[in-house]
Amino acid sequence: RLAFKNYKSVSSQPPGVHHKYDNKSVVADVPGSQDHEVLPLPRDPVNKSVVADVPGSQGHEVLPLLRDPDGPGEMGKPVKLNNLTQSQQAMVKQGWDKNAFNQYVSDLLSLHRSLPDVRDKECRGIKYLDILPQTSVIVCFHNEAWSVLLRTVHSILDRSPQHLIKEVILVDDFSDQPHLLRQLDDYVTRLPKVRVVRARRREGLIRARLLGASVATATVLTYLDSHCECTEGWLEPLLDRIAQNSTTVVCPVIDVINDDTFEYHFRDSSSLNVGGFDWNLQFNWHGIPDREKKRRKHQWDPVWSPAMAGGLFAIDRTFFETLGTYDSGFDIWGGENLELSFKTWMCHGTLEIVPCSHVGHIFRKRSPYKWRSGVNVLKRNTIRLAEVWLDDYAKYYYQRVGYDLICIGCDHFDLQGDFGDVSSRKKLRKKLKCKSFDWYIKNVYPELFVPGDAVASGEVRNLGEGSTTCLDSPARRDDLYKPVGLYPCHRQGGNQYWMLSKRGEIRRDEACLDFAGQDVILYPCHGSMGNQQWIYNPNNHSIQHGSSRKCLEMAPDKQNVFMKECTNSSLQRWMFQNYNPS
Ligand code: LR7
Numbered sequence: 001r002l003a004f005k006n007y008k009s010v011s012s013q014p015p016g017v018h019h020k021y022d023n024k025s026v027v028a029d030v031p032g033s034q035d036h037e038v039l040p041l042p043r044d045p046v047n048k049s050v051v052a053d054v055p056g057s058q059g060h061e062v063l064p065l066l067r068d069p070d071g072p073g074e075m076g077k078p079v080k081l082n083n084l085t086q087s088q089q090a091m092v093k094q095g096w097d098k099n100a101f102n103q104y105v106s107d108l109l110s111l112h113r114s115l116p117d118v119r120d121k122e123c124r125g126i127k128y129l130d131i132l133p134q135t136s137v138i139v140c141f142h143n144e145a146w147s148v149l150l151r152t153v154h155s156i157l158d159r160s161p162q163h164l165i166k167e168v169i170l171v172d173d174f175s176d177q178p179h180l181l182r183q184l185d186d187y188v189t190r191l192p193k194v195r196v197v198r199a200r201r202r203e204g205l206i207r208a209r210l211l212g213a214s215v216a217t218a219t220v221l222t223y224l225d226s227h228c229e230c231t232e233g234w235l236e237p238l239l240d241r242i243a244q245n246s247t248t249v250v251c252p253v254i255d256v257i258n259d260d261t262f263e264y265h266f267r268d269s270s271s272l273n274v275g276g277f278d279w280n281l282q283f284n285w286h287g288i289p290d291r292e293k294k295r296r297k298h299q300w301d302p303v304w305s306p307a308m309a310g311g312l313f314a315i316d317r318t319f320f321e322t323l324g325t326y327d328s329g330f331d332i333w334g335g336e337n338l339e340l341s342f343k344t345w346m347c348h349g350t351l352e353i354v355p356c357s358h359v360g361h362i363f364r365k366r367s368p369y370k371w372r373s374g375v376n377v378l379k380r381n382t383i384r385l386a387e388v389w390l391d392d393y394a395k396y397y398y399q400r401v402g403y404d405l406i407c408i409g410c411d412h413f414d415l416q417g418d419f420g421d422v423s424s425r426k427k428l429r430k431k432l433k434c435k436s437f438d439w440y441i442k443n444v445y446p447e448l449f450v451p452g453d454a455v456a457s458g459e460v461r462n463l464g465e466g467s468t469t470c471l472d473s474p475a476r477r478d479d480l481y482k483p484v485g486l487y488p489c490h491r492q493g494g495n496q497y498w499m500l501s502k503r504g505e506i507r508r509d510e511a512c513l514d515f516a517g518q519d520v521i522l523y524p525c526h527g528s529m530g531n532q533q534w535i536y537n538p539n540n541h542s543i544q545h546g547s548s549r550k551c552l553e554m555a556p557d558k559q560n561v562f563m564k565e566c567t568n569s570s571l572q573r574w575m576f577q578n579y580n581p582s
């Protein structure tokens, strides 16, 4: 069982409530976070035969036997709404406002809707170990829409071998929507394997997951977000990997459930991605690197991944415990995915994506719930992450988010506000004899561009016209292919942070300055010079383009750049914030 060695445990009793877990729903504290022991709340007995009303749904909670194979959304088909009345349109809008997905459409679908079998056909022939470990599936939620939450639960129950599911634990992270309280308790009485655990206060998803782990009883923990749909055969290949090696942490392929139509889009194994991150310590996806393609025999073999997205994975509970679970100082949302990724690799485990396992997830464009006011929790979590795991590489994160200037000659800890105490996390890392971050970068994620390999970095300031203008462009995936611009220098990194690589790229993350004769744009870095090669001359401060031999020039409006014949005019003089050729 989980012992939560890293918590300040007040009670000498091991945390958890198994022994008195006879009520279906309990309110509990995250182990160690409180003086008092975890107790189930008294609740009224429920009538077993009650069928819950589904708030917001159109009144059809479809039972499996009554299922209509041609019903809306069956086989993962999209639902398009036509000719809505005004009041229906109002409901659609309300659903979007509350959830950041189209709840109205979700409410139209069966809680047991069918999905296509999206696996490679070879997956169906794979023989897994005869005896697989059981798992506790843990689903944390905060104000999740009823139909979406229950479809997650039913997809687990409907599409997993029953003997492999020990229990499904729903961790309510202090929701305040009424349907998630009594009504959910009532609903799960009909589902023998499903339990609800409720946090006493808003814990955030990380501590909510720890709460789930503390009451889970199976040897493998499987985490899912509260807006997922599992497909046929999703579970066995995950458990099989863990059964073969308990230090393997596994993720399914995460398919996209469209946030508007609820169409199930699947990703076939030939276009599989692995997880990585940039120096903002933000998770991102990449194609499978060539070295990894060579290591595997088949496209349905598990893929080593430098990082996990975070929400959907299975882990041996003893290994999770050995790793110190999550840093419980992480609040609300974010950072925990990279924490677990780094320590899995650095502390002697392996992180894989298993192509034969597919689970759908509703990807949203904004976060629908309230975060804490007054603190940037994501930044705080990320600083904890960097301080504990990144060693010397932490400086690239700080530079990237704009801390380098504020912190010259100072201890950056003091200036970044209170990120709490991380000494016990560092101690744990030592105790486990985990490898260095340098080892991780070189062996697990060699594709990552390391700013230390850059010849120059920081802002790129124009030296003409008062020297107040800097090269400035966002460089996320959606911002690519657009001309780069200029903006008053702000010395806060971000869109003004650039790196000049040894090869002559001017880049941020995976985006490179690229000139093909028209505008200077950002383009995915391709690594083969050509239109992405720039020659910086530190003496006359020119930035010359490799193939066209033209020079980068500031436009008179101080908002745009052009490529012009090199004249050495002050408009063609640029200064990198840090220039250190080796
Ligand atoms: O305070 C909270 N308490 C919660 O219980 C906030 C959230 N939650 C629940 C929430 O209801 C949901 O079930 O936690 C889960 C994750 O929250 P989301 O769905 O808002 O997060 P996300 O899907 O946008 O973000 C991804 O990154 C997060 C970083 O902390 C988590 O690791 C999420 O689990 C993770 N989701 C996935 O990995 C699915 C694939 C997305 C990608 C890429």
Ligand code: MN
Residues within 6 Å of the ligand: 225, 226, 227, 311, 361, 362
């Ligand atoms: Mn999610």
